[in-house]
Amino acid sequence: MSIKRALVSVSDKTGIVEFCRELSQLGVEIISTGGTKNLLAKEGVPVIGISDVTGFPEILDGRVKTLHPAVHSGLLAVRDSDEHQAQMKELGLDYIDLVVVNLYPFQETIAKPDVAYEDAIENIDIGGPTMLRSAAKNHAFVSVVVDSSDYAQVLDEIRAQGDTTLETRKRLAAKVFRHTAAYDALISDYLSNVTGDPLPERFTVTYEKIQDLRYGENPHQKAAFYRKPLASEDTITTAEQLHGKELSYNNINDANAALQIVKEFDEPAVAAVKHMNPCGVGVGRSVLEAFQKAHASDPTSIFGGIVAANRMIDEDTAVLLSEIFLEIILAPGFTKEALEVLTKKKNIRLLKVGELKSGQSRKSQFIVTSIDGGMVVQESDVHSLDASDLKVVTDREPTEDELKQLLFGWKIVKHVKSNAILLAKDSMTVGVGAGQMNRVGAAKIAIEQAGEKAKGSVLASDAFFPMGDTVEEAAKAGITAIIQPGGSVRDEESIKAANEHGIAMVFTGVRHFKH
Numbered sequence: 001m002s003i004k005r006a007l008v009s010v011s012d013k014t015g016i017v018e019f020c021r022e023l024s025q026l027g028v029e030i031i032s033t034g035g036t037k038n039l040l041a042k043e044g045v046p047v048i049g050i051s052d053v054t055g056f057p058e059i060l061d062g063r064v065k066t067l068h069p070a071v072h073s074g075l076l077a078v079r080d081s082d083e084h085q086a087q088m089k090e091l092g093l094d095y096i097d098l099v100v101v102n103l104y105p106f107q108e109t110i111a112k113p114d115v116a117y118e119d120a121i122e123n124i125d126i127g128g129p130t131m132l133r134s135a136a137k138n139h140a141f142v143s144v145v146v147d148s149s150d151y152a153q154v155l156d157e158i159r160a161q162g163d164t165t166l167e168t169r170k171r172l173a174a175k176v177f178r179h180t181a182a183y184d185a186l187i188s189d190y191l192s193n194v195t196g197d198p199l200p201e202r203f204t205v206t207y208e209k210i211q212d213l214r215y216g217e218n219p220h221q222k223a224a225f226y227r228k229p230l231a232s233e234d235t236i237t238t239a240e241q242l243h244g245k246e247l248s249y250n251n252i253n254d255a256n257a258a259l260q261i262v263k264e265f266d267e268p269a270v271a272a273v274k275h276m277n278p279c280g281v282g283v284g285r286s287v288l289e290a291f292q293k294a295h296a297s298d299p300t301s302i303f304g305g306i307v308a309a310n311r312m313i314d315e316d317t318a319v320l321l322s323e324i325f326l327e328i329i330l331a332p333g334f335t336k337e338a339l340e341v342l343t344k345k346k347n348i349r350l351l352k353v354g355e356l357k358s359g360q361s362r363k364s365q366f367i368v369t370s371i372d373g374g375m376v377v378q379e380s381d382v383h384s385l386d387a388s389d390l391k392v393v394t395d396r397e398p399t400e401d402e403l404k405q406l407l408f409g410w411k412i413v414k415h416v417k418s419n420a421i422l423l424a425k426d427s428m429t430v431g432v433g434a435g436q437m438n439r440v441g442a443a444k445i446a447i448e449q450a451g452e453k454a455k456g457s458v459l460a461s462d463a464f465f466p467m468g469d470t471v472e473e474a475a476k477a478g479i480t481a482i483i484q485p486g487g488s489v490r491d492e493e494s495i496k497a498a499n500e501h502g503i504a505m506v507f508t509g510v511r512h513f514k515h
Contacts, residue, residue: 003097004095005028005094005095005096005097006020006031006098007031007032007066007096007099007131008031008032008100010102011104011105012105013035014148016148019155020047020100021044021045029046029048031050032048033050033065037049053071054066056068064127073093074093074095075096075134075135076138078140079095101128101145104125106120110186111230125183129180132176133176139172139173140166143169147179150175186206199366203375203377206229207227209225211246212225213248213252216249217249221249225252232357234263234355235259236330236353239330239352239354240351240353241350242334243339243342251306254305254328255273257273257277257415258306258328259353259356261273261412264411264415267283268286268289270294270308271294271307271308271412272295272301272306273308277416278416280293280429281294281297281412282294282295282429283428287317290311291307291320297429297430304326304327306330309332310331310358311332313338313342314338315337317338318339319341327349329342329350329351330351332352332356333352364380365379366379383510389508389510390403391509392504392506393495394495394503394504396502396503396504398458402504405424405426405458406424406458408424409424410460410483412424413462413512416433416434418463419436419441419463420461421446421460422446422461423454424457425453425458430449431446431453432445439466443459443461443473444473447473447474456479457479458479459479460482462485462514464487466490467493467494468490468493468494471498471503472497475501475503482498482505482506484506484507484508486507491507
């Protein structure tokens with residue numbers, strides 16, 4: 001067999017004129033529609049209008065033009081079937097050997113902040129996916145191209161043998177069904193959100209590959225990095241890498257964790273992360289002061305860590321950062337002088353993220369987590385708290401500074417793996433106890449890490465105290481105030497212990513489990 005007729009209809013016209021001109025020179029008859037036909041004709045490429053094939057005009061503002069037996073019989077006919085050949089001949093129908101189609105720009109349309117619902121609906125392609133699916137189903141005989149990056153290979157094979165190989169047609173067909181599935185998933189997601197049903201009976205997601213990764217958490221695990229369509233500019237998936245070697249699987253997870261922490265703050269903040277837990281967080285009047293506090297929080301664990309800032313990195317901060325071995329630095333930007341300092345370090349990765357949405361301006365999104373045999377879906381935890389939400393449950397109320405430190409600690413403890421205890425002082429973390437099987441164990445780790453800094457600090461717990469032992473440990477260390485959700489049947493035990501030791505305690509009524 002050889003490719004004799006091609007049907008071409010594309011929204012993205014990148015490279016299409018050159019591709020079709022070459023096809024025509026190879027003796028392929030080109031059928032086209034609407035804007036694609038007009039462009040090819042204008043550029044001097046021989047082209048036949050779809051209406052000349054179907055004998056029927058394009059109608060309803062172009063909504064109906066390729067949905068016709070003369071098109072789909074040419075795509076779906078089984079070429080080695082005597083019955084199909086006889087029917088095609090009897091009806092005077094011709095085969096279509098190559099389909100080149102890409103779809104209406106639905107994603108680009110809904111990406112517009114002020115897009116009207118009617119415009120979104122009008123950009124749902126019907127004829128395009130139908131042609132693609134017909135051609136892809138019949139890939140034993142029909143070649144189908146949905147991506148301009150495949151033009152060159154298709155031309156090479158036609159030049160060499162007049163047709164594509166079956167292996168190529170299978171690969172292109174698989175690509176088509178991935179493409180149409182992603183297209184439909186995006187439409188489904190859009191309409192589900194419009195109708196207020198974000199967790200429907202069938203949950204379909206689609207992601208675009210950013211890059212293959214060398215490996216996953218460990219060298220024996222394959223991995224790749226994907227981005228959700230329409231991802232926000234303040235995410236790791238849309239960050240611009242300015243310097244350094246390729247990101248690893250663990251780098252990406254840690255960088256994401258660090259970025260989520262600094263998004264909690266409107267004021268200058270810096271977070272250092274190791275293994276998706278904060279090892280140091282600081283807030284200051286400048287990014288320099290914030291980094292100095294984050295570093296002082298745990299100068300040992302920050303080594304080899306990931307640092308994120310919610311302000312542009314200046315030269316003075318860059319000098320301090322360059323003195324430590326770090327895997328990644330993320331920020332909304334780097335001054336020219338800062339880049340000159342940091343790019344002297346060959347392997348450090350520098351990532352520029354978009355303008356960060358912080359505090360209450362952040363919107364919750366749905367997070368998908370894979371499990372064996374399925375997945376679980378939940379809203380992201382963007383709950384924010386202010387002083388008016390707190391309930392003082394002890395005889396002593398927190399001082400103004402204690403209240404400030406409690407709210408600071410609460411913003412961070414939600415990003416620590418449960419069971420989590422965090423100590424804060426002077427707008428910096430001084431101790432972190434993460435991922436323990438019991439809460440008092442987490443408290444002991446945080447207190448031990450803080451050492452002398454524990455005295456006069458405040459304690460934040462991601463969940464309630466099941467008994468008073470955590471308060472007793474806090475009292476021994478000289479901790480002066482505690483913030484926790486409350487809600488245990490033994491709350492009174494903790495409150496009594498706090499009163500006995502003069503510790504101020506506030507309840508939030510909200511917990512922040514992080515597994």
